[in-house]
Amino acid sequence: xxxxxxxxxxxxxxxxxxxxxxxxxxxxxxxxxxxxxxxxxxxxxxxxxxxxxxxxxxxxxxxxxxxxxxxxxxxxxxxxxxxxxxxxxxxxxxxxxxxxxxxxxxxxxxxxxxxxxxxxxxxxxxxxxxxxxxxxxxxxxxxxxxxxxxxxxxxxxxxxxxxxxxxxxxxxxxxxxxxxxxxxxxxxxxxxxxxxxxxxxxxxxxxxxxxxxxxxxxxxxxxxxxxxxxxxxxxxxxxxxxxxxxxxxxxxxxxxxxxxxxxxxxxxxxxxxxxxxxxxxxxxxxxxxxxxxxxxxxxxxxxxxxxxxxxxxxxxxxxxxxxxxxxxxxxxxxxxxxxxxxxxxxxxxxxxxxxxxxxxxxxxxxxxxxxxxxxxxxxxxxxxxxxxxxxxxxxxxxxxxxxxxxxxxxxxxxxxxxxxxxxxxxxxxxxxxxxxxxxxxxxxxxxxxxxxxxxxxxxxxxxxxxxxxxxxxxxxxxxxxxxxxxxxxxxxxxxxxxxxxxxxxxxxxxxxxxxxxxxxxxxxxxxxxxxxxxxxx
Numbered sequence: 001x002x003x004x005x006x007x008x009x010x011x012x013x014x015x016x017x018x019x020x021x022x023x024x025x026x027x028x029x030x031x032x033x034x035x036x037x038x039x040x041x042x043x044x045x046x047x048x049x050x051x052x053x054x055x056x057x058x059x060x061x062x063x064x065x066x067x068x069x070x071x072x073x074x075x076x077x078x079x080x081x082x083x084x085x086x087x088x089x090x091x092x093x094x095x096x097x098x099x100x101x102x103x104x105x106x107x108x109x110x111x112x113x114x115x116x117x118x119x120x121x122x123x124x125x126x127x128x129x130x131x132x133x134x135x136x137x138x139x140x141x142x143x144x145x146x147x148x149x150x151x152x153x154x155x156x157x158x159x160x161x162x163x164x165x166x167x168x169x170x171x172x173x174x175x176x177x178x179x180x181x182x183x184x185x186x187x188x189x190x191x192x193x194x195x196x197x198x199x200x201x202x203x204x205x206x207x208x209x210x211x212x213x214x215x216x217x218x219x220x221x222x223x224x225x226x227x228x229x230x231x232x233x234x235x236x237x238x239x240x241x242x243x244x245x246x247x248x249x250x251x252x253x254x255x256x257x258x259x260x261x262x263x264x265x266x267x268x269x270x271x272x273x274x275x276x277x278x279x280x281x282x283x284x285x286x287x288x289x290x291x292x293x294x295x296x297x298x299x300x301x302x303x304x305x306x307x308x309x310x311x312x313x314x315x316x317x318x319x320x321x322x323x324x325x326x327x328x329x330x331x332x333x334x335x336x337x338x339x340x341x342x343x344x345x346x347x348x349x350x351x352x353x354x355x356x357x358x359x360x361x362x363x364x365x366x367x368x369x370x371x372x373x374x375x376x377x378x379x380x381x382x383x384x385x386x387x388x389x390x391x392x393x394x395x396x397x398x399x400x401x402x403x404x405x406x407x408x409x410x411x412x413x414x415x416x417x418x419x420x421x422x423x424x425x426x427x428x429x430x431x432x433x434x435x436x437x438x439x440x441x442x443x444x445x446x447x448x449x450x451x452x453x454x455x456x457x458x459x460x461x462x463x464x465x466x467x468x469x470x471x472x473x474x475x476x477x478x479x480x481x482x483x484x485x486x487x488x489x490x491x492x493x494x495x496x497x498x499x500x501x502x503x504x505x506x507x508x509x510x511x512x513x514x515x516x517x518x519x520x521x522x523x524x525x526x527x528x529x530x531x532x533x534x535x536x537x
Contacts, residue, residue, distance in 0.1 A: 007050075007051035007052075010036040010209060012035075012054060013204065015040070016041070016058050017040065017355075018061030018089050025186060029193050031210065034208035035200045036210040042058070042061075042072075043071065052082075053082055054083075054200075055085070057086075057087065057196075057199070064104070065147070073093055078098075084176070087185065094179045098154070100150075103148075104147055105146065108145065112143075115168045120157045125157045125159055125172070127203050128203070132191055141184070142192075157170065159171050176204075216403070220249065223250065223253035223387065232259065233250060233257060234259045234342055236260075237276070241400060244279070244284075245348070245400040246388055247260045247288075247346070259329050261325050266293070266298045267418070267420040268420070270437040270440070270441045273290050279406065291325050305465075310418055310421045310422060314418045314419070329342065343383055347385070349386045413457065413459060423440075423537070435480065436482075438515070439463070439516050442516070444459065462484075462525075464481040470513075479520040480518055480520075480521075481521045483525050484505075485524075485534070489534075494529055495534055505524060
């Protein structure tokens with residue numbers, strides 16, 4: 001759904017990002033409160049904004065407001081006539097703009113703290129903590145700052161404090177302008193979501209209404225309007241959550257005028273193409289074409305070991321195959337006078353991708369390239385349609401459940417675009433792919449059987465480019481090694497390795513070494529991110 005259109009349907013909060021590592025969490029908390037919001041860089045000019053927010057939240061930042069290169073908000077934020085909440089750096093920005101003083105403090109606060117709420121008797125000022133009951137030690141919050149207020153701005157009141165930070169939360173006497181030095185958006189502030197809720201619900205007056213139940217009919221209606229009566233749409237599907245949900249909602253909107261294309265690149269999971277075809281075609285009714293290009297991909301990957309070369313080969317070949325199939329579909333549409341031309345390309349872009357692209361600090365450093373179909377746009381001259389563009393992954397999963405997509409697919413772990421090619425640490429051959437497919441299938445089967453799959457964010461097997469000596473029966477073996485990987489994470493920016501019960505790992509190891517001929521040793525990767533990445537390549 002396009003930004004301008006969605007703001008016609010939902011009251012919205014604008015979040016201005018000053019580069020905090022927690023900024024995206026503010027967005028998540030608002031969404032969890034059934035309030036639609038969007039995050040834009042702190043440099044956003046209010047005059048250029050094409051929609052009117054009901055409230056504005058200023059994020060934290062690694063900068064100091066008094067530094068020469070510090071980012072600052074458009075002054076029009078404070079004359080826009082809407083409530084403003086500043087978090088950490090956002091509080092300091094509010095104070096600085098309104099005549100307060102911010103400076104480095106000798107006592108930095110990082111970690112857990114307890115704040116004492118001050119009842120001022122001023123209805124406007126007290127609104128931020130209204131109804132939030134404190135425990136004996138106060139309200140537990142999470143701090144992360146070295147700077148703090150040295151003086152309160154004129155016409156502001158103290159609404160919360162700690163022994164070392166007398167102005168932990170402030171509010172204007174008469175205007176709906178608030179600041180908190182702590183981070184209510186993080187889970188380490190257990191009552192923080194209530195503070196954000198008090199702002200968006202009580203101060204801004206947004207009663208909610210954002211949910212996947214309300215999103216579905218509005219998005220279907222929007223797709224029908226932009227595609228018209230005959231417009232055709234094509235899109236690539238992989239069997240993953242995002243592309244499957246996007247395909248299903250397109251089918252719900254325009255039926256068989258959506259043409260899904262799945263390219264079997266030869267490095268998918270075991271029987272993946274067959275499983276996806278059954279799910280999308282038989283279970284969900286999606287108009288799907290599966291192109292078996294496995295021989296083409298594997299021939300081009302022969303003797304290639306470098307992971308970036310693998311990615312480029314797979315990405316370029318994917319575009320080639322996809323475009324060839326799209327051309328066939330386009331010719332068929334032209335030959336049928338009842339059908340219109342292909343005008344749109346479906347992509348499963350999610351909101352974290354959008355946030356990354358517009359971040360105040362710019363896109364993060366490229367650790368490795370990612371395979372997508374972005375290169376299709378210039379070549380195919382199609383308009384882009386992105387029904388999931390405003391959604392987080394958990395919202396996409398909720399949407400999938402409402403659309404009737406099976407639970408095992410909605411909760412499926414991520415799978416990289418280059419597939420098993422980047423989980424084979426060495427040359428990609430048909431034999432190596434088969435070994436890894438079988439080992440990975442057993443691994444996932446046993447994780448599901450143990451009831452652990454939904455506790456893990458991502459799990460997979462990797463085939464190492466080494467051999468080890470083993471013994472089976474009375475014979476010596478010299479065969480390959482499988483490394484198992486499983487991590488838990490909220491956002492994949494950081495991740496911890498998953499602690500398996502020993503008996504589960506024992507069974508997985510036994511099954512793989514007994515059932516996959518060519519593997520005689522299993523290792524388990526206990527590296528967190530950082531310093532490692534989730535994938536090996």
